[in-house]
Amino acid sequence: MKTNNLKAEETRQEKEIWEPRIIGFLCNWCTYAGADLAGSSRLKYPPNIRVVRVPCSGRVNPQLIIKAFERGFDGVLVSGCHPGDCHYAKGNYFARRRIMLLKQMLEYMGIEPERFHFDWISAAEGQKFAEVVEQFTEQVRKVGPFMGVGAR
Amino acid sequence: MRQKAKELLESGEVKVVIGYGQGSAPFKSTPIFIEKPEDAHKLIWNPTCVNNLTVYLRDACRQGKAAIVVKPCDARSIIELIRENQIERDDVVILAMSCPGVLNLDALAEIDLADVKSVEWHQSGIAIKTNAGETIIPSEKAFASKCLSCELAESPIADKKFGEPIERHPIRSKYADIEELEKMLPKERRAYWARQFARCIRCYACRSVCPGCYCKECFTDKPCQLWVLRSTDVESNWFFHFSRAMHTAGRCIACGECERVCPMGIPLMRLNQKMRKEVREMFGEEAGTNPEAPPTLGTFDLKNDPDPCSE
Numbered sequence: 001m002k003t004n005n006l007k008a009e010e011t012r013q014e015k016e017i018w019e020p021r022i023i024g025f026l027c028n029w030c031t032y033a034g035a036d037l038a039g040s041s042r043l044k045y046p047p048n049i050r051v052v053r054v055p056c057s058g059r060v061n062p063q064l065i066i067k068a069f070e071r072g073f074d075g076v077l078v079s080g081c082h083p084g085d086c087h088y089a090k091g092n093y094f095a096r097r098r099i100m101l102l103k104q105m106l107e108y109m110g111i112e113p114e115r116f117h118f119d120w121i122s123a124a125e126g127q128k129f130a131e132v133v134e135q136f137t138e139q140v141r142k143v144g145p146f147m148g149v150g151a152r
Numbered sequence: 153m154r155q156k157a158k159e160l161l162e163s164g165e166v167k168v169v170i171g172y173g174q175g176s177a178p179f180k181s182t183p184i185f186i187e188k189p190e191d192a193h194k195l196i197w198n199p200t201c202v203n204n205l206t207v208y209l210r211d212a213c214r215q216g217k218a219a220i221v222v223k224p225c226d227a228r229s230i231i232e233l234i235r236e237n238q239i240e241r242d243d244v245v246i247l248a249m250s251c252p253g254v255l256n257l258d259a260l261a262e263i264d265l266a267d268v269k270s271v272e273w274h275q276s277g278i279a280i281k282t283n284a285g286e287t288i289i290p291s292e293k294a295f296a297s298k299c300l301s302c303e304l305a306e307s308p309i310a311d312k313k314f315g316e317p318i319e320r321h322p323i324r325s326k327y328a329d330i331e332e333l334e335k336m337l338p339k340e341r342r343a344y345w346a347r348q349f350a351r352c353i354r355c356y357a358c359r360s361v362c363p364g365c366y367c368k369e370c371f372t373d374k375p376c377q378l379w380v381l382r383s384t385d386v387e388s389n390w391f392f393h394f395s396r397a398m399h400t401a402g403r404c405i406a407c408g409e410c411e412r413v414c415p416m417g418i419p420l421m422r423l424n425q426k427m428r429k430e431v432r433e434m435f436g437e438e439a440g441t442n443p444e445a446p447p448t449l450g451t452f453d454l455k456n457d458p459d460p461c462s463e
């Protein structure tokens with residue numbers, strides 16, 4: 001299955017129709033609502049992102065992100081409530097530690113730092129959500145297609 | 153140490169003493185579990201006592217109070233087990249040995265193994281006695297690489313100490329290997345790890361030997377193939393190793409056991425030491441030093457934690 005992914009990747013690249021594939025883990029209470037707002041306000045942002053709604057940024061087990069890269073996603077976005085605003089009071093503080101560590105390790109494992117982005121986006125920040133997705137998509141586009149973790 | 157072990161068993165204070173016994177050859181030791189005072193003489197202490205025995209401690213303590221023979225580096229695992237509520241401090245009697253360093257089996261490459269009679273510490277390394285006489289292997293060659301960067305004069309936690317504290321003069325930086333990797337481009341590092349993990353046969357020895365990997369149910373054992381596939385393709389291996397590293401984050405005490413037991417010679421310490429370095433730099437914590445501290449990733453520091461958005 002993964003080899004298929006890679007093959008598909010190469011074909012897409014050959015045909016020069018490659019579009020970054022991005023997965024976003026968004027907190028239900030803030031960023032997901034922010035994304036909703038962006039939508040209902042008819043803001044434009046790139047369609048490259050596939051959104052997974054999670055209850056809290058603290059729910060984002062590092063394995064979810066590791067898995068996304070293992071499966072060949074070009075970029076991963078994680079976003080939750082601003083510090084101090086967590087629906088569960090402190091989930092995002094736990095997330096912050098984990099994500100910081102994961103960020104360093106992703107780079108050490110050879111994932112270009114441009115492929116991972118973390119942000120605090122509230123339910124009222126539809127505009128910010130659209131901008132973040134826009135910028136991140138461009139950033140991932142610049143580093144190019146991810147050839148998979150097994151590429152030697 | 154044997155005497156103390158005997159007393160502990162005789163008085164009934166402990167149910168078992170976990171220590172090192174003579175292995176299948178004079179250059180090997182094996183973990184032993186002594187339950188009768190008259191067996192205490194089977195305990196040995198020499199450079200072949202390589203294993204980190206604390207991997208057995210959690211289960212042993214479930215059966216009753218246990219005594220354990222530890223090197224200073226292994227003792228840090230006990231601190232971690234207490235810190236993470238896996239054992240109680242009162243459940244264990246720590247017999248802390250003073251340790252000049254343990255044997256790196258590769259050092260015996262030029263010696264006829266069948267001929268080895270004994271392996272002992274010597275002031276300038278390790279002395280191997282054979283029928284032909286005695287060979288002194290100098291420290292840089294004789295000791296495991298973790299010992300060459302060891303900074304522990306004595307055990308950080310103990311009930312009874314044996315031997316004098318050791319004056320340490322590390323002759324190798326513990327970050328030497330990872331600095332080399334840090335200099336590479338991300339692409340090169342990815343290729344490096346892909347080459348390493350391509351060899352992994354996923355025997356899970358690295359996980360089973362780790363005192364920090366104490367979960368009763370490991371994600372790798374799940375029959376569902378959602379997280380980690382049974383097949384040993386590079387991608388699955390990468391996923392396994394990255395997850396393992398994240399799971400031991402903040403609790404790996406760098407005993408080096410995972411790397412030592414790996415039949416494929418995969419440099420796992422290059423992952424562990426990087427993780428330890430980041431934990432220290434970002435959160436100011438070092439696993440195996442403070443049994444009172446909350447687990448690194450089970451807590452946070454409102455003011456001082458770095459923020460991934462302000463980078």
Ligand code: SF4
Nearest residue numbers: 224225251253299302
């Ligand atoms: S790392 Fe230190 S305490 Fe551990 S075996 Fe080596 S010399 Fe002994």
Ligand code: SF4
Nearest residue numbers: 352354355356358414
């Ligand atoms: S011990 Fe080595 S071969 Fe076995 S699973 Fe661990 S890294 Fe892979």
Ligand code: SF4
Nearest residue numbers: 362404405407408410
């Ligand atoms: S990950 Fe390896 S070095 Fe770290 S505690 Fe476990 S066995 Fe020891």
